[in-house]
Amino acid sequence: IGQADLFLASRALNFVQKYEPDIPSVLCNLGIVNARIGQFDDALSFFARALELAPNYNSALFNYAVALTQLERYEEATRLLQQLLALQPDHLGAHLQFAEILRESGNILQAVDYAQRAVALAPGESNALTSLGNMLRDAGKLDEASEYFKRALLIQPNNAAAQLGLAFVYLLQERFAEGWPLYESRKKVLDSTERLIHFPEWDKQPLRDKTLLV
Numbered sequence: 001i002g003q004a005d006l007f008l009a010s011r012a013l014n015f016v017q018k019y020e021p022d023i024p025s026v027l028c029n030l031g032i033v034n035a036r037i038g039q040f041d042d043a044l045s046f047f048a049r050a051l052e053l054a055p056n057y058n059s060a061l062f063n064y065a066v067a068l069t070q071l072e073r074y075e076e077a078t079r080l081l082q083q084l085l086a087l088q089p090d091h092l093g094a095h096l097q098f099a100e101i102l103r104e105s106g107n108i109l110q111a112v113d114y115a116q117r118a119v120a121l122a123p124g125e126s127n128a129l130t131s132l133g134n135m136l137r138d139a140g141k142l143d144e145a146s147e148y149f150k151r152a153l154l155i156q157p158n159n160a161a162a163q164l165g166l167a168f169v170y171l172l173q174e175r176f177a178e179g180w181p182l183y184e185s186r187k188k189v190l191d192s193t194e195r196l197i198h199f200p201e202w203d204k205q206p207l208r209d210k211t212l213l214v
Contacts, residue, residue: 013030024050024051024053024054024057024060027046027053027060028046028047028050031046031047031050031060032063035063035070040067044067044068047060047064051064056087058084058087058088058091061080061081061084061087062091062094062097064080065084065094065097066097069097074101074105077101078101081098085098092118092122092125095117095121096115096131099111099112099115099131099132099135100131103138108135108138112132115131115132115136116132119132119148124155126152126153126155126159127152127159127161129148129151129155129162130148130165132148133146133147133148133169134165136148137172142172145169146166149166149169150166160188163182164182164185164189167179167180167185167186168183170182
């Protein structure tokens with residue numbers, strides 16, 4: 001969804017909320033939209049209000065935890081995810097989010113464990129396989145990681161996150177001919193179409209007497 005669509009969604013939801021201020025689903029959706037456009041203070045307020053009205057509202061618990069994770073407020077996010085998993089032990093997103101928090105906190109082996117739980121819950125889910133591949137790669141298990149990325153791509157060939165994950169594995173293994181083409185997927189995953197350094201990309205011409213910024 002583009003930024004323009006997100007702003008339109010925000011306006012529509014705000015209009016509804018003006019006349020019906022206490023609908024948890026509307027408040028949760030406002031939280032999601034505001035988080036997507038970077039308005040985190042507003043997003044957290046909407047999620048908190050939704051949970052005041054409906055303390056066990058799964059979508060609010062999960063998306064509140066996601067927003068807090070983005071802000072690196074891992075302890076708060078963890079508490080919300082624990083509450084969510086107590087209500088719904090098979091919540092796939094909660095397991096994947098837990099894995100991400102653990103990885104960011106440096107607990108990579110625990111992160112692998114949670115990602116494995118997610119794959120056990122949904123063995124045909126491309127994003128779960130990709131997450132486990134990322135955790136295994138960070139744990140230094142490159143061959144295992146490669147297999148999960150490949151499985152993810154068999155299910156969803158255009159999964160850019162799986163392509164990028166596999167690219168990193170190949171580059172770490174010095175399989176450059178396979179890794180560099182897949183690395184182009186970073187433009188989709190990292191949203192790097194808006195470049196911060198405005199130099200032309202290398203067009204594979206000779207570099208004699210030139211500088212290449214990597």
